[in-house]
Amino acid sequence: MGNLRVTKKGIRLEGISEFLLPLYVKEIHSRKDSPLVLQSDRNVTVNARNHMGQLTGQLTVGADAVEAQCKRFEVRASEGGRVLFSADEDEIVIGADRLKVTGTEGAVFGHSVETPHIRAEPSQDLKLESPTRSLVMEAPRGVQVSAAAGDLKATCRKELHLQSTEGEIFLNADTIRLGNLPVGSFSSSSSSSSSFSSSSSSPSSSAPRQTIYELCVCPNGKLYLSPAGAGSTCQSTSNICLWS
Numbered sequence: 300m301g302n303l304r305v306t307k308k309g310i311r312l313e314g315i316s317e318f319l320l321p322l323y324v325k326e327i328h329s330r331k332d333s334p335l336v337l338q339s340d341r342n343v344t345v346n347a348r349n350h351m352g353q354l355t356g357q358l359t360v361g362a363d364a365v366e367a368q369c370k371r372f373e374v375r376a377s378e379g380g381r382v383l384f385s386a387d388e389d390e391i392v393i394g395a396d397r398l399k400v401t402g403t404e405g406a407v408f409g410h411s412v413e414t415p416h417i418r419a420e421p422s423q424d425l426k427l428e429s430p431t432r433s434l435v436m437e438a439p440r441g442v443q444v445s446a447a448a449g450d451l452k453a454t455c456r457k458e459l460h461l462q463s464t465e466g467e468i469f470l471n472a473d474t475i476r477l478g479n480l481p482v483g484s485f486s487s488s489s490s491s492s493s494s495f496s497s498s499s500s501s502p503s504s505s506a507p508r509q510t511i512y513e514l515c516v517c518p519n520g521k522l523y524l525s526p527a528g529a530g531s532t533c534q535s536t537s538n539i540c541l542w543s
Contacts, residue, residue, distance in 0.1 A: 424449070481523045481539050482512070483532075 302313040310324075329335035337343050347356035347369075356369040374384040385392045400406045419425035427434060436442045444451060453459060461468050512524040515533035517540035525532040534540075 477514075477522060480514075483515070483523055483525045483537055483539050 302316060304311045304313070327335065342362075343360045345358045346354055349355050357367070359366045359368075371385060371387045373382055375381060376383055382392070382394045384394065417425065417427075436444075509526050511527040513527045513532055515523050515525045515537075517523070517537075518535050519540065521540065523537070523539045525537075
C-alpha cells in the first residue's frame, strides 16, 4: 500500500498521494507541524451535499478567481469567532472595527449609505463629493458635521440651500464674512425720490470714500450692501432686488 497506513485513529498518508476516484472521509487534517495542501492541475472544488445528495454549498479555487456558491458566506475572526464579513442574497455585512479603502478613487456607492460615523485618517482631509448629481445627508435627529482642527468647506456649482422648517439657522463665529455681495449706490435728488442702482463706476476723487455699509435683504432673500446713512438706506424696490 506504499505510503498508506491503517492506524487506530484512521488512515495515515505519508508524502504526496494521488486518488484517481472519489475519496469519502469524515475528516481530513495534516500533522501538527505541517500544512495541509490540496493541489490540482485545474480547479480545486469542495462540495457540500445534504442527505438526498443535493448540492448545498460549493467552494472553487481556480486560476482566475475563488468562487463560493452558498446561501450565506461568512468570514470569522480566529479569536472569539466574531463575524468580520458576511454576504447573502439580501445584504452584505462588514463587522470589522474599521473599514479602510486604499484606492485612489475612494469608495463608490450606487445607492444610499447608512452609517453613524464617517471620518478620515489622522492628518487627512475628508471629502464627500458628487461629481454629477446632488449630495444628500439626512438623519431623523440631526446631522452633525465638525472639523476639530481645520476648516469646513462646502462648495457647489449652482445654489447652496440652508433650510430649517421649524427651527432656526444659527451662525456662531468670531467673524462672519459674506463675500462678493453687490454694492448699491445711493443717489437722491430729494428725500422722497431715492433710488438704488448697481455700483459700476468708481467714486470721484472729491467725494469721501465710503467705508461703512448697511446689509440689506431683498424680499426674495438676496443680500446686498447699501451705503450707510443716518437712517436705513435699504429699499425693497432697489434695482438690485428688482433685477435679481
